[in-house]
Amino acid sequence: MAIDTTHPTTPADRPLGRPRLSRRDRFVLFVLCAAQFMVALDFSVLNVALPVLGADLGMNRSALQWAVTAFALPSGGFLLLFGRIGDLHGRRRLFLTGLALFGAASLLATLAWDPASFLAGRALQGLGAAAIVPTGMSLLTTTFPEGPARDRALGISGTLMSLGFTVGMVAGGVLTDTLGWRSTMGLLALFALLVLPLAPGLLRESRTVERPRLDVPGAVTVTGGLLCLIYALSTAAGHGFGRADVVVALTAGALLLTAFALVESRTAAPLVSLPMLRRRTVAWGNLGGLVTFSMMSTVVFVLTLYLQDVLRLSAFETGLVFGVQGVLSVVAGSYTPKVIGRFGARRTLIGSLAGQGALVTALLGLNTHGWSVGLATAAVSLASMCHLGAIISYGLTVTSGVPDEQQGLATGLVTSTQQIGITVGIPLLGVLATTSTDLLSGVRTVLGLDAAIVLAAAVLVALGLRSGREGSGAVEAEPVGSR
Known part of the structure; x- marks a missing residue:
């Protein structure tokens, strides 16, 4: 039976206004978003520095992807486990532990003396991130009550997580050219050092009331x-x-x-509610989120290699290309709620995925000529605008029509999708470019597969949600396979 989504408390039905937050709430939001931003920064700040890092530590091009994968393995693998441990034994406690571990691991990566010590630092960073992300999101949803305040907080968090990935590219380029690749890891250690002292006095302990046994x-x-x-x-x-x-x-x-x-x-x-995954909006919305995160991170990774190793741009110049992307992402973040208010979350998600796929397809025209810099800048920046539209709309799609008592499960799946999506994209496709004998050919292969996957996801999401109906941005939350 379909669930009525006209109830005024469903997230996608509520007005996307700007509720007033208390001074303390703003500080709490700052700390939680700063931690999420720091983790997103870690996914990209090193990308621009990879060629320089490899030469300094003696890592060949095919081994460079392990600088990413060493972080991806623990951050994706332990995400659900740490999220549940935080629910049972204290989210604040695990969040602070994750911050401390992340800072110490970043210092180890900064001081790395060989590939093994560097990869150990990256793996410990990933372990810290696996603790920070789910507990940080849970602390956010338990701090801000259901309604416009939580919607605004989740919107800011999602936008900053996407923006952090882009800012990392710019910061990585500037730091690598001026201070060397080690400063990119030092920035993360400094970030953790600034956030960690603020968190204990602002965050209140939070855990589930029932305290069931760990699964x-x-x-x-x-x-x-x-x-x-x-x-x-x-x-x-x-x-x-x-x-x-x-x-x-x-x-x-x-x-x-x-x-x-x-x-x-x-x-x-x-750990994961299977009945929740049988809802149409949850299943297909999360598919859209998984694809948009994983495929966009892959595009940024391979474009970094292309701009530096094929077009011979410096790390600073490469960072500037992605700086334009960051500016347009901010613009997209401010206009997406208006688009959702007019067309609804489902249509915005489908259209954003289609736009992202089409613009990545345009990148297949890249070659060795200088004008390709303009093509890369324009296409990846516009694709990022669509990407951010997909991020915001998939979150609303997943949580639309879900009863209030199950919102925690729904937002937990949104968080897991974000982290796993960023984690698997580069190991899945990016390595095809790093191991190719002809880098330009490898980049084109990755971009072609990337675009095909995003466009296929747009079609699948459209078909999966075809029986949904929208009203004021809501989509029908009918269980999958109920018809």
Whole structure:
């Protein structure tokens, strides 16, 4: 049976106004968003510096993707587990622990003396991020009550997370050219050092009231499954699917994730609510979010290699290209709520995905000529505007029509989709460029696959939500397969 989405408390039905926040609320929002911004910054600040870093530490081009994957494995693999531990034993406590670990790991990466010490620092950064992101989002949703205040807080958080990725590209270029690649990791250590002292006095402890037991079988299977899957995809893209470790990892990942689904269907306090995933808006909205995050991060990664290694731009010049992207992302963030108010979250999500895919397709025209800089700047900047539209609209699509008592589950899935999306894109496709004998050909291959995946997702989301109806931006939250 379809759920009535005309109820005035559903998130997508509420006006997208600008509610007044108290002074303390603004400080809390600043701390939580600063931490999320810092994590997003970490996903990109090193990208521009990779060629310089590789030369300094003795890492060849095919090994550079592990600078990204070493962070991606723990940040994606432990996300759900740490989120649940925070729910049970204290979100504030785990958030502060994650911040401290992230800062110490950033210092280790800054002082790295060889590839092993650097990758160890990156892995510990990822572990810290896995604690910061879900607990930070939970602290945000428990601090700001259901309604316009929470909508505004979630909108600011989502915009800053996307903006952080872009700002990282600019900052990475400036810092690498002026102070060297180590300063990019030093910036993250400094960021953590500034945020950590402010958080304890502002954040209040938060945990679930019922305090159910930790779903240990679910935690073990999903964490192991994600780790195996990310490792397999990262390795297979560069060495093929025939390697023994890839086959073993893929098989183990599939078995563990299947076991996770079985465990979650039988446990009283699951890490992921399977009935929630059967809602049309939740299932298809999260698919759109997963694709837009993973594919846009891949575009930025391969364009960085293209601009520096093919067109021979400096790290600073490469950062300026992505600076334009950042400015237009801010513009998109201010106008997207108006677009959603007129056309609805579902149509905005579908249109944004289609626009992102079309503009990435335009990047297939890149070549060795200087005018390609203009094409890259224009296409990636406009694609980022569509990307930000997809981010905001998918969050509203997922939470639309969900009862108030289940909003925490819905927003938790939104957070997981964001983090996993940013995590898997580069290991899945980006390595095809780093391991190609002809970098330009490899970049075009990645961009073509990227565009095809985004456009296919737009079609799938449109078909999946075809029975939805909209009113004031709401979409029907009918369970998948209910017809």
